[in-house]
Amino acid sequence: MFTKDKLLRFLLVLAVFVVADAWIYSTIRTSLRADAASNRSASLGLLAKSAPENPDLREDWLMSVSETLPGGAAVYLVPAEDDPEVYERFATDEEALALWQSLESSEDAVKGLESAYYFENYASPVKATLSNTPVRLFYAPITDDSQGELLGIAVFMAPETADPGIERLLGIFAVGAFILFAALSGISRFSRDSTVGYAVLTLAGLGIVFIIFPLFEAFRLSFTDGARFSLATWAGALSGAHLKALWGSIRLGMWTATTSTIVGFLFAFVIYRTTARGKKFLSAIAQLPVISPPFSLTLSIILLAGNNGLITKQLLGLDNFSIYGLGGLVLVQTIGMFPIAYLTLAGVLQGLDATLEEAALDMNASRWQVFRSVTLPLAVPGILSAWLLVFTNSLADFANPLLLAGNYRVLSVEAYIQVTGRNDLGGGAALSLLLLLPTLTAFFIQRNWVSKRSYVTVTGKPNLKLVEIASPPVKAAMTVGVWLIVAFTLSLYGTIVAGCFVKNWGIDYSFTLANIGEALSRGKDAIRSTLTLAAVATPIAGIIAMASAMIFVRKSFVGKKALEAVMMMPFAVPGTLLGIAYILAFNKAPILIVGTGAIIVINYIVRELPVGIEGGVASLRQIDPSIEEAARDLGADEGMVFRSIVLPLVRPAFISSMSYTFVRSMTAVSAVIFLISARWYHMTVLIYNFSENIRFGLASVLATTLIIIVMSAFGLMRLLVRDTGAFDKTISR
Amino acid sequence: MAKEPVAVTVDRVTRIYKNVKGRADVVAVNEASFVVSPGELVTLLGPSGCGKTTTLRMIAGFDLPTKGAIRIGGEDVSSLPPNKRDTATVFQSYGLFPHMNVAENVAYGLRIRKVSKAETEERVKRALALTGLSDLADRSPGRLSGGQQQRVALSRSLVVEPGVLLLDEPLSNLDALLREQMRVEIRRIQKSLGITAVYVTHDRVEAMSLSDRVIVMKDGRIRQVGSPSAIYEQPDSVFVAGFVGKVAFFPVDVQGVDDGSCACAIRGKTVRAGSHAPAVAVGKPAVLMARPESLRLGPPEQGVVDGTVRQNVYLGSSVESFVTTEYGELLVQIDDPAGKRVAAEGERVSVSFNEDRVRVLPAAAE
Structure with a gap:
């Protein structure tokens, strides 16, 4: 006080x-x-x-x-x-x-x-x-x-x-030491429980240094030429070719969002609004692409329908068919991203009160009328939300267009080429900032407008009964459609596995095991470093996410809203931008970490925190605050309350945030491709390199390895979170 | 669990919640002062939003006074966090740790205090025995009834031998019968341990039956402090009179005030009321209050005011008669109705009161 x-x-x-x-x-x-x-x-x-x-x-x-x-x-x-x-x-x-x-x-x-x-x-x-x-x-x-x-x-x-550089650095350290000292001693003097103060300070430091600062550097660099203010970079970025790429990204995004939403709705409807069989299996398959590594679907599409593809060339003998371009991209992105739409819409359809449909049927509406006048309008906010989410993801997607775009231009790849091909960091920064524009727009519409118009009613009572509003032929058609998509998705994964054992895809289909040995020996360093980095980032991200959630839900302090906004920012920022921003900000004093494993770990943590925090926040909101107050009242300090009460209670969120971070870190590519070094390489980039060099066998082996690792991690998580329903009843208020 | 009981002093405590987003500041507690003597159970009673829970939370340390001081056993604890205060709270929603069983819940505070394992076991056993939970030590709180959860919460607070026990509407989530049982039990345990306790409730029966003293609060201010009987029989304001029990009011002109009684005119008749609030004076607007048990029914035009019996409610030991008069509907309680003639519904009657048992209060200003 x-x-x-x-x-x-x-x-x-x-x-x-x-x-x-x-x-x-x-x-x-x-x-x-x-x-x-x-x-x-x-x-x-x-x-x-x-x-x-x-x-x-x-x-x-x-x-x-x-x-x-x-x-x-x-x-x-x-x-x-x-x-x-x-x-x-x-x-x-x-x-x-x-x-x-x-x-x-x-x-x-x-x-x-x-x-x-x-x-x-x-x-x-x-x-x-x-x-x-x-x-x-x-x-x-x-x-x-x-x-x-x-x-x-x-x-x-x-x-x-x-040396003015060294003196400036010295100045930064002197001022930094003072600010740090003032903040720390201020907290320990004026706050009743300094732990929270330190935690807030740490979080703010993290946000400022690893989110705001790099983005600011990217922004600044795009406006400077040498040391002076200049619009030259932006003039370049807004030139015809790049604008075409921006439009290309948006067009791709709109196509993918539309098809993904349709497919996602189909899945959600069949699973939650009909009595079709095999729902659990369908639901599992529908979520598979979320955790599959980048390049893997593209790789298998190329294997099947590329210039030397199994279907296009060997089976159909097409010569002038090209999968490269908008069509192939929409296909691959739809398979990869319809799960996002599915998960959103599943929540919506699950949450819709079936009584409403019953009431409409009761008033003698036909099933089609019920769907058109009740089910669909109620799901509209969810559909919009799903569309915007997929749109954002498609725009930020980097891996698929990198391999499959051909002559079609998208901004994320353009930015990458600008940086790696032309060594023009400023131009790359400007291009990825350009990408931020549609992404942020979609993100904010989704966050602040659509999500508030949800009709999902939380009654606490699960919908036990189901009203079939699809007539048998319609239902049959939809079910067939869903199963066809499932079959196609599975065949894509099958192709990757098959690719591991084929000598030279497209030319020589004889069986071989040589790929496995070669891929694993050439990739073992990458596998090790990918695993190490993900394993280091995972627990740190999990703990920080839960601690942040506790601070955001339970504590009040000046600037909380701002801090929340900053921590959530990486969710809306395309990985390409964050990657470029990191090399710009951290290749010089005082934080010179480009080329180390640390920069990759920090990037993972910062990028995956928003999802973890959201999970923790949702979970904590369900928990009666008097449980924590009781612990505090019995003598536990903040740290103890967090360790002995909060962490065990939010365990499901904690574990799923960790497994999410792990999976996302294992399958990262858009940001990490800028940050890797010879010492710290990433499997996904190696897969890309192998694919680029038409070593599809090796790429398939690595992709399969990655899928196995990721699936095991997910399985482990499932095992750990199971059986936590026991006390869910008592923790809610 | 024998420890020297301590006193709690709340010294001119004010709590203001700063305006959030353009709304005006809220004064939750306004210059509240009171002392809880060692070993005493004091209840904060008032309607919701009166500041009673805020006051309790400030004693526990979950909230901080904007102004004023809180002392526990003479030590100023105003700015100490809850974990540094010698208090233990029983929460309205219990706040049991769902990931621990009953014994672990009770042992939590001892674990924090680094009490040895053997002693912890011993004390947990005793605390559970005290609240009759010995058989349920291994249960998870999710599998207990509301009353049992309540007892766990109580044991958990008592086992750490706090200087002050704080109870925040502990019985509000229980059904009526259980509530009565727990009321008796809490009072028994508190008395047997001689522990200082502050109890928050909006239920006047609970407050009356439990407390050594009752503090009635409204709009952040303390309205009256006194023993349950003083609060019931000698309220100082219309609000307190109405909040702690059923009551009828008659507007009167005060004609004379002396130490005990008070002469006043009602409908031209002079009555001598048995007592009056300190603020009553000649010429100031005043009302006369009468509890249902001090009202009587008689033949028309023989009482203070005439009326019609609207409804009789038979309660066994008494009958409650609702009489419509020009002062509104008056509730008259007729004790031991067996063998008495009770005016039938629709009958004209007069209402009168026992002058010794009525009290004159300043007319409500609020």
Whole structure:
């Protein structure tokens, strides 16, 4: 609590810290400068040694000095033969000569000349100005080769030097230390339970450093050219070809969103609104593509329908058919993304009160009328929501277009090419920022408008009875459609598995096991590092997500809304942008982590936190706050409450957030492709490389391995979360 | 569980909730002051939104006073977090840990306090025995009835031997019969342990039957503090009189006030009421309050006011007679009705009262 007394003491401590901080800062700076000065002395001394004996070469030497010391100059003094106290002056720079003439009789100059006369260097402490540049004078003897005889004296006018980069860094650290100290001591002094304060501070730090800062850097770089403000990058980004790519992304997004929503609705309807058989199986298959690694579906489409595809070439003998382009992309994205639509719509159809349909039937409406006038209108917000979610995902998709776009241009790939192909980071940043525009628009419409118009009624009573509003022929048609899609999806996975055992797809279909050995030996480092990085990121992301959820649900503090918005941001930001932003922000001091595993782990955590936090928040909202209050009341501090009460209670959310992070990290590509290094490689990128080099066998083996790993992780999670229904009853209020 | 009981002092405590999104500030508790003596059970009674729960939460440390101080056993705890206060709360919704069984729930506070394993076991056993839960130690709270959950919550709070026991509407989730049982039990345990307790409820019967003293609150302010009988028989305001029991009011002109009684005119007749609130004075608007048990029915024009019996409710030990008069509907309680003549519904009657048992209050301003 704030009291005058406490505030005064706090300010006093801060003042003491400021003094100490400033003292340390200036000490280090002084010693840095002294270091730089002595370096300069040494180098200027050497420069003097390079002065020629031959008078004819003096001018050349003086010119070269001016080049070596940008903004500086030198005067070459030769003692007159009759009077050693009088010097003849030589200079190429008029202003240097004038400066010297104005100084030469000063006490300091006399001292300098005297030192040089006795073969000693002298760095003058006096500042002077040479053509508006602050300089210092430096006196060095010019000797003959034997260093026995004084030929002359060099007076250098060298601009002040100190490495501005290092000094700025030092400044950042000094100010950063102060802010950190002020924040930490402020929290421990003024808050009743400092744990929460520290947690909020850590989270805010995480958000600022690893979300806001990189995005800001990407934004800044897209507006600068060198060090100046410039619109050149944006002019390039908004040129015809790139705008075409933007339109390409949007067009692809709209197509995929539409087809995915239709397929998703079909699945959801068959599973939740009819009495079809095998619902559990259908539901499982419908969720399979969510966890399947990038490139895997594309890979199998290429195997089946590519230029040398099994179906197109070998079976049908088509020559001018091309799967590359919009059509192939829509197909592959639909298979990959209809689960998003399905999961959204499943929730909606499950939540719709069947009594409403019954009531309509009761009023003698036909089944079609019921569907058209009751079921469909009630599901409209859900349908819109699903459409927008798929749209966002399609726009951010990078892996599928990378392999399958052909001549069709989409923005995410364009940005990648800009960065890796043309080495134009600024351009890449601008392009991925451009991608943010439709993505964010869709995201905010979905978040703030559509999701609030939901008709889903939470009655607490599950819909036990089901009203069949599909007539038998319609139902049969839909069921057949669903099963056809299932069969197609499964055949895609079958193709990948088959690809593992085929010698040379498209040419030689003979059976082989050689692919497995080669892929695993060439990919073992990538597999190891992919697993390691995901395994490190998983528990950290899980704990941070749950702690954040607890803070967001249970605590109130200044700036909570803003912090929530920042932590949720990566959900709407395409991976390509985040990847580019990371290399821009973290390839320089003070946070130089490009090329390390840390940057990849941090990227995983930041990208997957939003989903984990949402899960934790939803789970905590179900829990009576008096349970935590009781623990606190019995003497547990915040940390203990979190460990012994909150974490066990949100265990299902905790585990599913971890498994989600793990799976997403194992299958990451859009951001990670920018961040990998030789030491820390990623399996998905290797799959891509193999596919690009038409080593489909190897790519298939790695994709299959990845699918196996991911499925095992999911299975493990299922096992862990099962049987938690026991206390669900008592934790809800 | 024998520990020196401590006193709780609430010293001019105010709690203001700052305006959120343009809404006005809410003064939840306004300059509340009271002292709970060691070993005493004091009830905060009032309608919802009166600030009683906020006051309790400030004593527990879940909420902080905007102004004022809270002292427990002489120590100012106003800014201490709940885990540093010597209080234990029984929550309205119990707040049992669903992932622990009954014994683990009760042992939680001891675990936090790093009490040895043997002692923990011993104390948990005793606490469960005290509340009659010995057989249920291994059950999960989800498989207990509401009353049993209530007892677990109580044991969990008592086992840590808190200086102050806080109870936040602990019985409101129980059915009527169980509520009566638990009321008696809580009082028995509290008395046997001699523990200081603050009890929050909106149920006047609960407050009356449990407490050493009752604090009646309204709109964040304390209206009256006193023993249950004082609050019932000698309320100081129309609000308190009405909140703690059924009552009839008659507007009167105060003619004279002395130490005990109060002379006043009602419908031209002078009556001498047995007592009056301190704020009553000649010339100020006042009302006369009468509890149903001090009202009588008689033949028309022989009482204070005439009326018609609208309905009789037979309750066994008494009959409640609702009489429509020009002062509104009056409730008259006729005790031991057997053998008495009870006016039939629709009959004209007069209502009169026992002058010694009625009290004059300042007319309601609020």
